[in-house]
Amino acid sequence: MKFANEKVSEIQIAYIGGGSMYWAKNLIADLALDDQLSGTIRLYDLDYNKAQNNEKLGNSVSNYTETKSKWQYKAYPTLQEALTGCDFVFISILPGTFREMASDVHEPEKYGIYQAVGDTTGPGGLFRALRSIPMYVDIAQAIERFSPDAWVFNYTNPMTLCTRALFEVFPKIKALGCCHEIFGTQGLLIRMLHDMAGIEGVHRDQVKVNVLGINHFTWIDQATYQNMDLMPMYRKFVDKYYDSGFENSKDAWVTNTYTAANRVKFDLFRRYGLIAAAGDRHLAEFLPPWYLKDPETVRSWKFGLTTVQSRVDKQAGIEQFYGKLLSGEEKLPLKASGEEEVRQLKGLIGLQQFVTNINIPNAGQMKGIPLGAVVETNAVFSANSLRPVFAGELPMEVNNLVLQHTMNQELIMKAALQKDKGLAFHAFVSDPLVNLDVNQAEVLFDQMLQNTKAYLPGWPI
Incomplete structure (x- = not known):
């Protein structure tokens, strides 16, 4: 360089x-x-x-x-x-x-297990x-x-x-x-400021948040805008929109299964007093089937089940557009994606110091989670340096939810490295969505294992 x-x-x-x-x-x-x-x-x-x-x-x-x-x-x-x-x-x-994705998402549906993303x-x-x-x-x-x-x-x-x-x-x-899930929640807080206080023109960098958790199951226990504590306003915001939900475009969740009305996020705030900081589709999957019991329950919480067929259809559209880009029939629209890779690059190169949320092993930045497990918190990017920000500790009742998944992820890692079917099954039945009789769980697990065996060389399948 x-x-x-x-x-x-x-x-x-x-x-x-x-x-x-x-x-x-x-x-x-x-x-x-x-x-x-x-x-x-x-x-x-x-x-x-x-x-x-x-x-x-x-x-x-x-x-x-x-x-x-x-x-x-x-x-x-x-x-x-x-x-x-x-x-x-x-x-x-x-x-x-x-x-394989179809097996991941839809095979469990035969047993009444629904996943919004999978x-x-x-x-x-x-x-x-x-x-x-x-x-x-x-x-x-x-x-x-x-x-x-x-x-x-x-x-x-x-x-x-x-x-x-x-x-x-x-x-x-x-x-x-x-x-980028945290960015969406910061965007929601920006829209809250406009809706509840008439404050306009807020940039995401101005909404400061403390992030704790694991990817797609992240939580915010502090949020400020120009030194204004946003938590009391968020409580009123949740009360105002708890039943109807709050979206960029009203009822967009009905036709777009990649979005949601934030009702899961609002419900989790009422239960735990923290801002659940990922999208509803992801958050719902980390919990018992409160929000994913069946398609009717999903609709009542105003989000959708993203089918693999919808992804296939989306892929077809992308391929068609991509072909036009390669032929020169269309030009690639040059607009910012909302990702932060450029700012992160500049931070590590030393052009600017930058703070954002990332996933790295826990070196003490998050209490209550084992050291070495990958957690999601803020970190400081500077010249050839990445330093996690001390995030503190989640309340015990929330940490218990996160810790369960952290330990299960460690079990999955061990199973994958050792090619151990027994360990993988233990992780499978420990997941809160797998609310099945253990014999049924074995049948489902074995079928899903068969469906993905081409990617598991050396496994005893």
Whole structure:
């Protein structure tokens, strides 16, 4: 990397999963819109042709008049070539296909177990983790061998376990898990300020929050705007909209299963007095089937079950648009994605100090959770340094909920590394959504194991 007048060039970023048609577009746009950074994005994907497509797309953006910085995109056929000499590594992969995802999400429905997302916890999250962890073992080993000093950004779910696997294999890795769920809750607080106090023009950076928990099951126990305590206002806000919910667009949840009316979030505030800081679809999956008992219950809480078919349909639309981008029929819209990878890069490079929420192993920043387990709290980004902010401790009744999942995640990690079917089943039946007779649970578990066995070499299946 080279510095010149607060600009940094020749940054080398390896992007594992660089054939993506989703996150890659966001990254290309975010980098093009920043005028301080430039360099090379080294694209690696198991499907080399897809990486080459993003090479073409990324390089085409350099010719846009609105582009503020020039990045070179280059596809590499091997992980070694992509990693050697890089400064940063981004990981955003899909562990499996829609076929395995369909098993994760819909096989449990035959037994009355419903999941709104199915990629983090519950039966779906467990099996996605069993597929992901071996991939992350390989990635961590490659990073340790070819780019041990690089900073590693993980974007893949299950976020906690993928990030945990990196540290398990390469303890000295400089890795972090990045998730935007907290940003959505800060956005909700901004809309609350407008609705309840008529305050407009608030930027997310002005809403300061203390974050505690694990990915997708995060909590806020302090929230301020210009030194104003927002918790009393949030209580009144919850009371005002508890029954109706509160959305950007009224009843958007009815037609868009990727959104929700925040009623789960409001209910959890009434129960525990803290702001549940992830989206309703994720939050609901960490609890007993209070909100996911059946589709009717889900509708009463004003969110939806995101089917795998809807993801297949979305993929088809993305592929069609992507084809137009590659042919030049369409231009990639250059608009900020809302992710924070550019600001995080600038923090670690030393251009600015920056604080945001990330997932890293607990080194004492969160009390009540075992050391070494991956937790989500705020952290300070500065020159080649990432320091967690001391977040404190959740109330016992909330910490108990989080701790149950933390210990189960550690069990899943052990099962995946040892290829131990018995340990994986113990984790399966310990999940609060798996409210089944143990014999039924065994049948479901065995079927889901069969459905994903192609990704579990060496397992006794």
